Amino acid sequence: MIAMKNPIAEIDGDEMTRVLWALVKEKLILPHVDLKTEYYDLGLSNRDATNDAVTAESAQAILRLGVGVKCATITANAARKNEYGLKALYPSPNATIRSILDGTVFRKPIGVSCIKPSVSTWKKPIVIARHAYGDIYKSAEMLIPGSGTVELVYRGADGSEKRTVVAEMKGSGVVLGMHNLDESIKSFARTCFLYAIDEKLPLWFSAKDTISKIYDGRFKELFNEIYETEFKDKCAAAGITYFYTLIDDAVARVVKGDGGFLWACKNYDGDVMSDMVASAAGSLAMMTSVLKSPSGAVEYEAAHGTVQQHYYRWQKGEKTSTNPAALIFAWTGALAKRAELDGTPALGGFAKRLEHAAIAAILAGDMTADLARLAVPAPAKALDSWEFIDAVAKRL
Ligand code: NAP
Ligand code: MG
Numbered sequence: 001m002i003a004m005k006n007p008i009a010e011i012d013g014d015e016m017t018r019v020l021w022a023l024v025k026e027k028l029i030l031p032h033v034d035l036k037t038e039y040y041d042l043g044l045s046n047r048d049a050t051n052d053a054v055t056a057e058s059a060q061a062i063l064r065l066g067v068g069v070k071c072a073t074i075t076a077n078a079a080r081k082n083e084y085g086l087k088a089l090y091p092s093p094n095a096t097i098r099s100i101l102d103g104t105v106f107r108k109p110i111g112v113s114c115i116k117p118s119v120s121t122w123k124k125p126i127v128i129a130r131h132a133y134g135d136i137y138k139s140a141e142m143l144i145p146g147s148g149t150v151e152l153v154y155r156g157a158d159g160s161e162k163r164t165v166v167a168e169m170k171g172s173g174v175v176l177g178m179h180n181l182d183e184s185i186k187s188f189a190r191t192c193f194l195y196a197i198d199e200k201l202p203l204w205f206s207a208k209d210t211i212s213k214i215y216d217g218r219f220k221e222l223f224n225e226i227y228e229t230e231f232k233d234k235c236a237a238a239g240i241t242y243f244y245t246l247i248d249d250a251v252a253r254v255v256k257g258d259g260g261f262l263w264a265c266k267n268y269d270g271d272v273m274s275d276m277v278a279s280a281a282g283s284l285a286m287m288t289s290v291l292k293s294p295s296g297a298v299e300y301e302a303a304h305g306t307v308q309q310h311y312y313r314w315q316k317g318e319k320t321s322t323n324p325a326a327l328i329f330a331w332t333g334a335l336a337k338r339a340e341l342d343g344t345p346a347l348g349g350f351a352k353r354l355e356h357a358a359i360a361a362i363l364a365g366d367m368t369a370d371l372a373r374l375a376v377p378a379p380a381k382a383l384d385s386w387e388f389i390d391a392v393a394k395r396l
Pocket of ligand 2: 269303
């Protein structure tokens with residue numbers, strides 16, 4: 001049994017990923033590691049029972065312990081409110097956690113040589129850095145009932161005031177107010193430069209400053225300022241470049257290019273583009289995702305959702321072929337980070353072996369249906385999640 005010094009914050013979730021979470025622990029981790037976690041149940045029923053207090057508590061635990069691992073969770077909407085008989089429509093747990101931790105989410109495809117990306121020119125992985133604070137994820141929205149004036153008003157702590165007209169509404173409609181903070185944007189930029197230098201990857205940052213001259217313009221300006229004042233020499237020494245381009249130009253270049261760079265995206269762009277990159281690289285489940293907070297705390301997660309339709313089939317007794325790779329890599333990422341912080345190499349070695357076992361299983365043709373569709377050579381049959389986890393356990 002491999003011992004742990006300090007615990008990690010374990011954040012459980014919903015539906016199919018919750019089922020697989022327990023299975024990954026039971027078959028792949030608990031037989032080898034004397035696991036120490038602080039457990040937070042973010043399953044929707046428990047979020048409802050705690051009036052969502054458990055979500056903020058889990059984020060505080062990540063800050064306190066330095067390392068967290070999170071399962072996918074349902075973001076409640078009207079349909080979920082009925083399905084689970086909720087007291088309220090809670091905000092997205094990821095948005096709540098990210099707004100407490102701040103920072104940047106790095107998403108990197110898990111490459112296996114038998115799966116070719118659907119973009120044939122991609123030779124090297126594309127890593128996405130997603131700003132994890134603000135914009136539409138921490139915004140105020142309003143239904144506008146009819147014609148009238150919508151204004152933005154800033155009231156300074158010193159009593160000063162600024163205002164601007166958003167729209168003279170000619171009839172009913174919608175309005176959105178969002179924000180970001182200079183400090184958060186700067187720490188986003190710093191984390192990206194540090195990662196790029198560490199991994200020797202060129203850094204791209206994209207936004208839409210031609211249209212959003214002040215908001216996106218501020219992002220572009222601060223990124224450039226951090227580059228010029230703190231990282232220009234370090235980038236040159238590492239042999240990497242930084243460049244800014246418009247988001248639409250970036251998309252065109254990404255699809256035509258051969259990969260091998262870090263693409264820094266604003267919060268929403270990063271959400272969308274990471275799913276695009278992961279799907280084109282093979283599967284949503286073949287992607288690692290880690291949130292690095294400026295405090296130094298890190299949270300590992302699966303970037304995909306709770307795989308709702310598979311869950312309904314599982315509830316009817318079907319053994320689904322849901323790919324647990326991203327969940328496995330969330331655990332290995334968290335255990336390896338804990339090992340690094342605690343100076344416990346045996347734990348770090350275990351995390352590496354578990355990753356190798358998962359990759360080796362796929363390379364040997366033991367894989368779930370999402371990959372079996374794409375693999376060359378194609379496997380004789382796709383495994384269900386239970387068979388795949390057994391195939392990994394056998395190699396581990
Ligand atoms: P999803 O759970 O990511 O699933 C969308 C589709 O992607 C699935 O139907 C499946 O395709 C495929 N897929 C995703 N993960 C897979 C895996 N591990 N193995 C095999 N196939 C996989 O997205 P969703 O169905 O739109 O969302 C379900 C719930 O997840 C929602 O309530 C949403 O709020 C939540 N969500 C949570 C997070 C998070 O916590 N990180 C992120 C996104 C969404 P096939 O059906 O074709 O097999
Ligand atoms: Mg997403």
